[in-house]
Amino acid sequence: MARGWWGRFDGAGLPALFLVALCGAYGAIIVSILPSLVGAWISDAGLSEQAAGEVAAANVLGATVGLVAALVLVSRWPLPRIAQLGLVFAMAGDALSIRADGFIELCVLRALAGLGVGLLTGAIANWIGRHDQAARGFGMYTMLQFVLAAGYIAAVPALAVHAAGASVYLCLLVLALLSFLLVPLLNLNGGDVPLSKAPPDLRAAAVESRPLLKLLAVLSFGLFSVAAVGLWSYMLRFGELLGIEAGEVAHILALSALCGIPGTILVVALGERFGRTKPLMLALAVYTVPVIVFGLSQVTAAIFIGAVVVQSIAWAVVAPYFQAVQAALDRSGRLAVWGVIVVSVGAGLGPALVGFLIDGESYTVAFAVALGVLALAALAGVIPSLAADRKET
Numbered sequence: 001m002a003r004g005w006w007g008r009f010d011g012a013g014l015p016a017l018f019l020v021a022l023c024g025a026y027g028a029i030i031v032s033i034l035p036s037l038v039g040a041w042i043s044d045a046g047l048s049e050q051a052a053g054e055v056a057a058a059n060v061l062g063a064t065v066g067l068v069a070a071l072v073l074v075s076r077w078p079l080p081r082i083a084q085l086g087l088v089f090a091m092a093g094d095a096l097s098i099r100a101d102g103f104i105e106l107c108v109l110r111a112l113a114g115l116g117v118g119l120l121t122g123a124i125a126n127w128i129g130r131h132d133q134a135a136r137g138f139g140m141y142t143m144l145q146f147v148l149a150a151g152y153i154a155a156v157p158a159l160a161v162h163a164a165g166a167s168v169y170l171c172l173l174v175l176a177l178l179s180f181l182l183v184p185l186l187n188l189n190g191g192d193v194p195l196s197k198a199p200p201d202l203r204a205a206a207v208e209s210r211p212l213l214k215l216l217a218v219l220s221f222g223l224f225s226v227a228a229v230g231l232w233s234y235m236l237r238f239g240e241l242l243g244i245e246a247g248e249v250a251h252i253l254a255l256s257a258l259c260g261i262p263g264t265i266l267v268v269a270l271g272e273r274f275g276r277t278k279p280l281m282l283a284l285a286v287y288t289v290p291v292i293v294f295g296l297s298q299v300t301a302a303i304f305i306g307a308v309v310v311q312s313i314a315w316a317v318v319a320p321y322f323q324a325v326q327a328a329l330d331r332s333g334r335l336a337v338w339g340v341i342v343v344s345v346g347a348g349l350g351p352a353l354v355g356f357l358i359d360g361e362s363y364t365v366a367f368a369v370a371l372g373v374l375a376l377a378a379l380a381g382v383i384p385s386l387a388a389d390r391k392e393t
Contacts, residue, residue, distance in 0.1 A: 004187070012131070016188055019185055020127055020137070021140040021144055022178070023183060023185060023186070024120060025175060026117070026178070026179045027086070027121040028121065030060075032146075033168075033172075034056050036153060036156055037059070037168055038056055040168045041055055045102075055107050056110075058107040058108075059110040059111065061111065061114065062112065062114025062115040062118065063114040063118040064345070065114075065115055066117060066122065068118075068341060070121070070126070071337045071338065074122070074123075076194050076196065077194055078186075078192050078194060079191035080186045082120075082123040083123040083124070083183045086117065087116060087180055087183070088116065090113045090114075090115075090176060093112035093114070094113050094172045094173055096109050120179065121340060124141070125333070125337050125339075129334075129337070130331060134336070135267060135270075135272050136267065138324060139265075139320040141320070142267070143264030143268065143316070146261045147261060148175065150257075155167075156171055195334070213387050214330060216383055218326065218338050218339045218342045220380035221323070221342060223374075224377040226346040226347075226353060227373040227374045230349075230351050230352075230354035231370050234358065235249075238363055241361055241363075242299055244304065253308060256308040259312045259313055260312040262313055263315070276328070276385045277382060281381075283321065287311055287315060287318060289310070290307035290308070290311050291374065292367075292371065294363070295364055322381065323336055326338070328388035354366050354369075357369055
């Protein structure tokens with residue numbers, strides 16, 4: 001039986017699920033707040049734009065390494081220990097970054113912070129992946145990414161009046177302290193013992209013997225990430241080419257990102273009431289429609305605004321349901337961590353692919369290829385999602 005204050009929570013209930021998602025929010029918002037960090041490295045540390053981009057790459061690479069490490073450690077360590085180690089690394093990297101002003105120093109410290117974030121994210125994804133209401137859990141996790149990233153971006157300028165460049169790290173450290181307080185909740189649902197000592201989950205045995213389903217489940221999510229992140233990376237430039245002023249496009253994109261919150265609320269409300277296949281495929285189709293519109297029609301400012309809003313809402317539905325499929329196929333939660341790793345790789349490849357396909361000011365080929373990648377994601381994803389739904393039925 002769980003000991004400590006966390007023992008008052010039902011591990012199968014929604015309150016514990018929400019608090020665990022909140023515990024992981026510190027790690028989940030890192031990619032969303034990179035523009036604020038990059039800006040601080042340029043304006044306060046005096047780095048060039050290229051150097052700041054390389055520091056950001058070190059941060060993201062460190063997070064990917066941390067995710068892989070978490071995947072290995074879940075069989076050997078309890079989840080709270082993995083999360084605590086990750087928080088120690090991440091908080092050390094954030095705190096020491098306050099005084100760092102050199103390129104090499106920042107690269108090392110941001111890689112250290114990224115490593116910690118990856119360990120924490122891996123532990124959280126594994127815990128939610130084991131939960132019977134994984135779709136709702138990942139929906140909450142995604143929703144908190146939107147909400148807290150927006151709060152962070154708003155808080156940094158206000159705090160900068162008193163703390164100058166340190167504000168970007170102090171806001172992160174506040175979230176890290178909150179995560180530290182919530183880490184004991186990971187003791188619930190068997191997280192207090194390594195997977196190697198946990199009882200076998202007989203509900204997953206029939207599906208776990210089919211590795212092809214697992215491969216398709218993570219590959220489909222990775223393909224979606226390649227297309228979605230690749231296109232998103234160039235939406236600012238695409239909006240400018242349509243004749244919209246750069247500042248206005250940035251404002252549109254910021255507000256459209258917040259529009260993902262209703263999508264995550266929808267996921268939390270629906271859960272797996274209608275299975276995973278129907279909402280996943282419907283959201284994928286909705287996300288794809290603006291890509292077709294961008295590629296085939298004369299896009300006006302109003303169409304651009306509506307399209308990016310629709311995509312943000314659909315994206316917020318697609319991601320949690322992809323993760324819910326992975327959770328259903330592997331109740332140990334390992335596959336959910338693999339999914340995050342593959343998405344991290346896809347997010348890195350997407351901008352490079354789309355950038356390669358852009359011909360001057362023409363995005364036609366880029367949109368066509370992105371459409372093909374989204375179709376592959378749907379084809380690869382429907383098979384494991386149907387298997388997961390049949391298994392639950």
